[in-house]
Amino acid sequence: QVQLVESGGGLVQAGDSLRLSCAASGRTFSHSGMAWFRQAPGKEREFVAAVSWTGDSTYYADSVKGRFTISRDNAKTTVYLQMNSLKPEDTAVYYCAVKMGGWYSLRPENYDYWGQGTQVTVSS
Numbered sequence: 001q002v003q004l005v006e007s008g009g010g011l012v013q014a015g016d017s018l019r020l021s022c023a024a025s026g027r028t029f030s031h032s033g034m035a036w037f038r039q040a041p042g043k044e045r046e047f048v049a050a051v052s053w054t055g056d057s058t059y060y061a062d063s064v065k066g067r068f069t070i071s072r073d074n075a076k077t078t079v080y081l082q083m084n085s086l087k088p089e090d091t092a093v094y095y096c097a098v099k100m101g102g103w104y105s106l107r108p109e110n111y112d113y114w115g116q117g118t119q120v121t122v123s124s
Contacts, residue, residue, distance in 0.1 A: 002026040002113045004096050009118030016122070017084045022096030022115055024077040029053075033103030034072055034079040035111065038092035038120075045095070050104030051079060059104050064090075086122045093117040 008020040020036070035050035049060045049070040058070050069082040079096055097111035105111065 002098070004098065004113055004115035006094065006096050006115045006118040009094060009120045011121045011123065012086055014087055014122055014124050016086050017082070018086065018120060020081040020083065020094055020096075020118060020120075022079045022081075024079075024096075024098065024113075029074075029077055029098055029100075031101065033099040035097050035099065035104055036070060036079070036081045036094055037097060037108055038090075038094045039117075040092040043092075045108045047106045047108070048094070049081060050099075052103040057103065083120070086120075088122050088124045091120060091122050093119050 003025050004022055006022045012018055031053050033050055033052055036048040037045050038048050039045040047061055048064055049068055051058050051070045051072050055072050067085045072079040095117045096115045098113040099111045
């Protein structure tokens with residue numbers, strides 16, 4: 001059974017930083033892409049960032065480009081999201097996801113495994 005466990009969320013002020021982690025277990029994720037999505041109340045789940053299996057390629061939503069950095073540690077099958085210069089509009093539940101066979105998609109339905117989410121709240 002595949003399990004993705006996110007951690008690192010919390011309540012911060014605008015301009016602060018947070019680092020989210022997602023630990024994967026249960027199977028090998030070779031040649032898989034990993035990504036972060038977020039979902040604010042009343043809104044659809046939206047793509048935030050993705051990283052390829054090797055970690056050499058990354059892709060970001062325009063709304064977070066230059067502020068967020070995604071990375072992965074394959075030895076520990078962990079993906080990270082460093083979030084800097086946080087804004088109130090970044091408030092959401094953040095989910096990590098794994099896409100088998102291919103490294104990213106903007107559409108959540110194209111991902112195979114999901115974590116339970118971690119809440120990030122940014123106050124103004």
